[in-house]
Amino acid sequence: MLTFSAGPSKVYDSMPQYLQDAYEAGILSANHRSAAFMNLYREVHQLFCEKLHMPEEYSLLFTSSATENWEIITQSIVESASYHIYSGSFGKKWINFAQHINPETEGLKIEADQAIDVANLNIAEKFDLIAITQNETSNATQVPMEVLEEIQDKYPEKLIAVDTTSSMGGIALNFNLGDIWYASVQKCFGMPAGLGVLILSPRAVEQTERKGEKGRYNSLNFMLENARSFQTHYTPNVLGIYLLKRVLQDIPEIQHISSRLNDRMHQLEQCIIQTSSLRLLVSNSETRSKTVLGVTGTESLISEVKKAAEEAGMQLGSGYGPLKPTSFRIANFPAITDEEMDKLMSFLKNY
Known part of the structure; x- marks a missing residue:
């Protein structure tokens, strides 16, 4: 079918060969503290820079899914409160997750056919992060890069977090227009589900370190500490990371x-x-x-x-x-x- x-979604037709190669290469048994895994992690980071034009100084982390990043962002990055602009079900779920952790979270609900009116946008000073669902899978809408640029120009002091779950790997993203980008691999990356990616600008890393949130399984400071050595804080989906490498190697x-x-x-x-x-x-x-x-x-x-x-x-x-x-x-x-x-x-x- x-x-x-x-x-x-549909996986790349080359996926069976990738899976066979992973088995034969022994990567399925690789320890996540080993040189083999650290080299794999390093290769994927470089491929994100080469193929998706992620800035070299941005950090790439692996999570279980895009959904996990909702919690990580509010828990480990947001200092006072986040302000969410959304039109569909996944944007609504994101703000609901955030409000559960931080009741000061607020947002703006817009209609599917309604473009964000940046000129009349009024986001209070207390909000240190703006959350935007760039591609809303539930109602098939998007926020163009030009609008992100307008928002960044209007609120340069605020971090911008962008959900690109169903667009990363499919459209050209200007990562310089945001500080936090995340996605899952089961859409535009043409892979089986079970792996999420989280991309952070130096500003986002700096705020994370300043906040200093630690002690949870997915505390971002703990994740970043390991990522600096191209390791993960948990036993990761090594197969998924290997498949991601192969996809990135083969795509234009x-x-x-x-x-x-x-x-x-x-x-x-x-x-x-x-x-x-x-x-x-x-x-x-x-x-x-x-x-x-x-x-x-x-x-x-x-x-x-x-x-x-x-x-x-x-x-x-x-x-x-x-x-x-x-x-x-x-x-x-x-x-x-x-x-x-x-x-x-x-x-x-x-x-």
């Missing part, structure tokens, strides 16, 4: 991936627009994601399309939360080939 689910630089996905998303959008009964879930092109497309219609139509797609050997991603009955989502991730996307579009044209 060919899956277009927004995550876990991010600007080429981003260009390909942008072109393909335009074709996919036009396909939906030209159907007689399906509609784009997000009508504002500025806030519409480049890596996840939301499609809406009547409840009966959505059910019919999903069922027919399965009969044709394709799985569409369900809508999320309240959008589930009247929408489906299509992943436009790099591991999906152009030929596979063409097959899907040929199918959708019938509606």
